[in-house]
Amino acid sequence: MPPEVGTVSWGSVVRDAFRLLPERVQVFDTTLRDGEQTPGVSLRKEEKVEVARALAELGVAVIEAGYPAVSRGEHEAVREISRLGLGPKVCALARCDRRDIDRAVDAGVDWVHVFIATSEIHMRHKLRMTPEQVYEAAVESVEYAKSRGVEVHFSCEDATRSERSFLLRVYKGAAEAGADSLDVPDTVGVAIPLVMRELARQVREATGLPVAVHCHDDMGLATANTIAGVEGGAEIVHVTVNGIGERAGNASLEEVVVALKVLYGVDSGIDLSKLAAVSRLVSSLTGMVVQRNKAVVGDHAFSHESGIHVHGVINNPLTYEPIAPELVGKRRRIVVGKHSGTHAVVEVLRQHGFELDLEEGKRVLERVKELADTGARLTEQLLLGLVRDDPSLVSSQPLEVISVSLRADGREVSGEVEVFLRGERVTGFGRGRSPVSASISAVANVVSRVLGPVEVVECSVYVPPNPDRCPAEAEVVLRFNGSTLVGRGLAHDPAMAVAMAVGGAVSQALSMRTGGDGS
Numbered sequence: 001m002p003p004e005v006g007t008v009s010w011g012s013v014v015r016d017a018f019r020l021l022p023e024r025v026q027v028f029d030t031t032l033r034d035g036e037q038t039p040g041v042s043l044r045k046e047e048k049v050e051v052a053r054a055l056a057e058l059g060v061a062v063i064e065a066g067y068p069a070v071s072r073g074e075h076e077a078v079r080e081i082s083r084l085g086l087g088p089k090v091c092a093l094a095r096c097d098r099r100d101i102d103r104a105v106d107a108g109v110d111w112v113h114v115f116i117a118t119s120e121i122h123m124r125h126k127l128r129m130t131p132e133q134v135y136e137a138a139v140e141s142v143e144y145a146k147s148r149g150v151e152v153h154f155s156c157e158d159a160t161r162s163e164r165s166f167l168l169r170v171y172k173g174a175a176e177a178g179a180d181s182l183d184v185p186d187t188v189g190v191a192i193p194l195v196m197r198e199l200a201r202q203v204r205e206a207t208g209l210p211v212a213v214h215c216h217d218d219m220g221l222a223t224a225n226t227i228a229g230v231e232g233g234a235e236i237v238h239v240t241v242n243g244i245g246e247r248a249g250n251a252s253l254e255e256v257v258v259a260l261k262v263l264y265g266v267d268s269g270i271d272l273s274k275l276a277a278v279s280r281l282v283s284s285l286t287g288m289v290v291q292r293n294k295a296v297v298g299d300h301a302f303s304h305e306s307g308i309h310v311h312g313v314i315n316n317p318l319t320y321e322p323i324a325p326e327l328v329g330k331r332r333r334i335v336v337g338k339h340s341g342t343h344a345v346v347e348v349l350r351q352h353g354f355e356l357d358l359e360e361g362k363r364v365l366e367r368v369k370e371l372a373d374t375g376a377r378l379t380e381q382l383l384l385g386l387v388r389d390d391p392s393l394v395s396s397q398p399l400e401v402i403s404v405s406l407r408a409d410g411r412e413v414s415g416e417v418e419v420f421l422r423g424e425r426v427t428g429f430g431r432g433r434s435p436v437s438a439s440i441s442a443v444a445n446v447v448s449r450v451l452g453p454v455e456v457v458e459c460s461v462y463v464p465p466n467p468d469r470c471p472a473e474a475e476v477v478l479r480f481n482g483s484t485l486v487g488r489g490l491a492h493d494p495a496m497a498v499a500m501a502v503g504g505a506v507s508q509a510l511s512m513r514t515g516g517d518g519s
């Protein structure tokens with residue numbers, strides 16, 4: 001059965017198939033705990049607080065802020081996040097150990113997430129405890145945590161590899177000991193949707209408590225498994241921003257909440273329009289780059305290349321977009337390629353600062369096709385080369401970057417850029433902690449001195465795996481002259497690429513001011 005047209009939701013189909021599907025779920029965000037356990041990632045206290053503030057604005061129900069037993073710094077960060085009273089409940093992780101639980105409670109949290117492993121392999125080789133000892137420890141720890149006046153969220157670690165009747169017995173014991181909610185973790189990412197759905201249903205049925213699912217992406221099934229848990233009646237989803245986390249990561253917050261909302265009609269309380277910004281924040285603080293073709297928040301999630309698709313989305317975006325990019329705070333992007341049409345050529349060149357009308361666009365496209373017939377592969381790079389080599393095709397950019405020269409001096413990079421600004425040669429100076437930031441600051445210096453203040457709202461640079469072969473790509477969003485503008489730059493040197501992207505954006509503002517050519 002096709003989805004309901006316009007709403008795209010599978011609506012009544014899912015309601016008929018999954019009678020336990022809740023109306024809404026609570027988002028339990030573990031970016032600051034499991035997400036921070038990503039290999040190589042470690043956040044400073046201020047950075048954790050910044051992420052927590054963003055999560056609160058996003059609308060998550062629970063922030064798992066950390067594991068206070070790990071270190072003093074971690075304890076302080078959790079305490080600070082609790083103290084701020086941001087809105088969401090704050091949770092901390094604790095083993096079935098009184099000292100761990102005390103450390104968590106003393107950090108001022110609302111929830112303590114108590115866990116113990118219940119799989120044969122974990123009990124024997126990690127805990128070195130018998131199943132009976134594990135059961136006792138779980139019950140005793142839940143009782144203890146409850147006695148300290150917090151809400152208790154209890155997990156059987158490695159639940160999906162645990163013997164089922166023992167697993168359910170431990171969950172029941174925890175429930176009777178006073179746990180407020182239970183979590184079913186697929187700790188090593190081996191579940192399949194059918195299993196998660198069934199497990200969530202069984203744990204809920206056995207205990208009557210709200211159930212959470214915690215899925216890992218070792219087989220690329222974290223999102224599907226999380227949603228299957230919801231189909232089985234789970235009302236809490238453990239997720240991380242950008243899906244960061246141990247090994248292949250956790251279920252991605254963006255994917256889970258958008259799929260639940262759009263496809264299932266299940267609300268999560270998340271302000272979807274903030275997803276892109278939170279994704280960028282977490283990526284920049286953790287250094288975990290988001291894969292370009294990642295669902296919802298990837299660079300290419302709303303990019304269109306082929307002529308048929310571009311023509312389609314220009315006429316009606318629903319033709320090739322399941323959701324509007326604005327819904328999740330993204331922008332549509334048109335990319336030139338082998339099958340591009342005139343609209344794509346005009347749009348892409350505009351972002352590089354070239355203003356042209358459809359007639360000029362057609363002329364450029366003809367040249368492009370002649371080249372393509374000789375076997376050249378149409379890329380953004382080829383298109384730019386073409387218009388730069390033949391000034392008769394398109395008039396030049398109002399702001400053209402000529403050169404960037406930078407020096408690294410200890411921890412700082414400084415240098416200058418030379419630009420043609422409406423035909424005049426001007427130099428700007430800048431400094432920063434990287435070549436990219438120094439270069440942006442130098443172009444911004446020229447622009448603010450000569451034309452007025454410019455604010456860089458966003459900047460992303462993609463450096464390909466083989467930078468000698470393919471150029472680096474930069475995209476910047478600027479606020480200049482009262483407009484918000486997207487500029488793009490391509491160059492083998494990433495610092496040059498960002499300078500050109502700033503130039504591309506400023507050129508658009510200048511073309512608008514002078515009236516451009518009216519196109």
Ligand code: MN
Nearest residue numbers: 034187214246
């Ligand atoms: Mn985990």
